[in-house]
Amino acid sequence: MKYSFLLIGGPTASKKTELAIHIASKIPAVIINADSMQFYQDFKILNNRPNSNQLKKNEFKLFGNIQIPNFPNLGWWNKIIEEEISNTIKRNKLPIIVGGTGLYLSALEKKPSFVPKIKLSVKQEIEKLHEKFGLDFLYKKLKDCDQYSYKKLNQNDTHRILRALEVKKSTGKTLRFWQEKNRDEKSDDKKKYYYIVLTPDKKDLYNQINLRFMEMIKKGAIKEVEIFKKKNVNQNHPIYKMIGLKYLVNYLENKITLEEAISSSQRDTRRYAKRQITWFKNQTVNSNRLSFDDATKFFSLSTCKNYFLF
Structure with missing residues (x-):
C-alpha cells in the first residue's frame, strides 16, 4: 500500500x-x-x-x-x-x-470531535465573570459543573478553564463529552x-x-x-x-x-x-x-x- x-x-x-x-x-x-x-x-x-x-x-x-x-x-x-x-x-x-x-x-x-459553536452571549458572560471575580472563582465554579475538567486542568490555565465553562454553559454538555463523542x-x-x-x-x-x-x-x-x-x-x-x-x-x-x-x-x-x-x-x-x-x-x-x- x-x-x-x-x-x-x-x-x-x-x-x-x-x-x-x-x-x-x-x-x-x-x-x-x-x-x-x-x-x-x-x-x-x-x-x-x-x-x-x-x-x-x-x-x-x-x-x-x-x-x-x-x-x-x-x-x-x-x-x-x-x-x-x-x-x-x-x-x-x-x-x-x-x-x-x-x-x-x-x-x-x-x-x-464536534463541538457546537459557542454562543457569543455565553462568551461575554464568562469573560465578565472572569474580570469581576477572577480565575479562582471560575476554577471553583468548574468544580460544580465539570469535575473531569476541574481535576485535569491547571488552576492557572485561564484559556482552558474559560473554554470548559463556555462549552458547558452553551451546550449543556461537558467538553469531555464532545471530545469523547467520536x-x-x-x-x-x-x-x-x-x-x-x-x-x-x-x-x-x-x-x-x-x-x-x-x-x-x-x-x-x-x-x-x-x-x-x-x-x-x-x-x-x-x-x-x-x-x-x-x-x-x-x-x-x-x-x-x-x-x-x-x-x-x-x-x-x-x-x-x-x-x-x-x-x-x-x-x-x-x-x-x-x-x-x-x-x-x-x-x-x-x-x-x-x-x-x-
Whole structure:
C-alpha cells in the first residue's frame, strides 16, 4: 500500500524537522507545521522555527502564519490542515506534517470531535465573570459543573478553564463529552498516512535541549522577547505557554538573573519533553517508533518511492 501523507511526531529537540528535510530531499514534498508555538509570527528563535537557509531550500507551510491576538485551536487546525494536505497532493507533492503537539497530529488519526459553536452571549458572560471575580472563582465554579475538567486542568490555565465553562454553559454538555463523542472512530479510509514517532535517548535529548536553549540566547532570543514585550500582550494569551518566554520577561524586568532564566527554561523544556514522550507512547494509534538515525536510514530514495504516491 502507498501512503498519501506522512506524520512525524516526537518530543521537542528530537530532530523532527531535520528528518522532514531529509525526506524532502528524496521526493517532492511540503513540510507542514503541527507545533502550536511555531504558528506564531512574533517568534522565530524562541520557538525554533526553520532557519533562513532551510526556508530557501524547502517548501514550508503554517510556520509563523498567526498574528497575536489570534491563536491556534483544534477547530482551526482541523479545517486548515485538510486544505493544506489537499492542495499539496493536487500539486503531486508529499505532505509531511511535523510537530510535537500531539493533539493536532492525533486529529489526523481520528475523526475530530464536534463541538457546537459557542454562543457569543455565553462568551461575554464568562469573560465578565472572569474580570469581576477572577480565575479562582471560575476554577471553583468548574468544580460544580465539570469535575473531569476541574481535576485535569491547571488552576492557572485561564484559556482552558474559560473554554470548559463556555462549552458547558452553551451546550449543556461537558467538553469531555464532545471530545469523547467520536473517540473510537477512525479517519476516512481514503486518508492513508504513515506515522513516524522519533524516540531519542533521554540523556542525549536532555543534553540537546540544554544546548539548544543556549544557542537560542546566542541567536538573539532576549532581543526577540524584548520586542514582543513592548506589545503589552495580555498575559492570559496562550503565547505565554511558550517555554522560556515568562522567564526571559522576568529577566528583562530585573526579577531574576539571566542564569536563572536560562536554567529554569532548560528545566521546563526537559519536563515538557518527558510529558511528550509519555503522550506519544500512550496516545498514538498507528505509529512507527524509530531513532533519528534509523529513520534517516529507513527513508532512502527507494523507500520514499515505494511508500508514497508521489
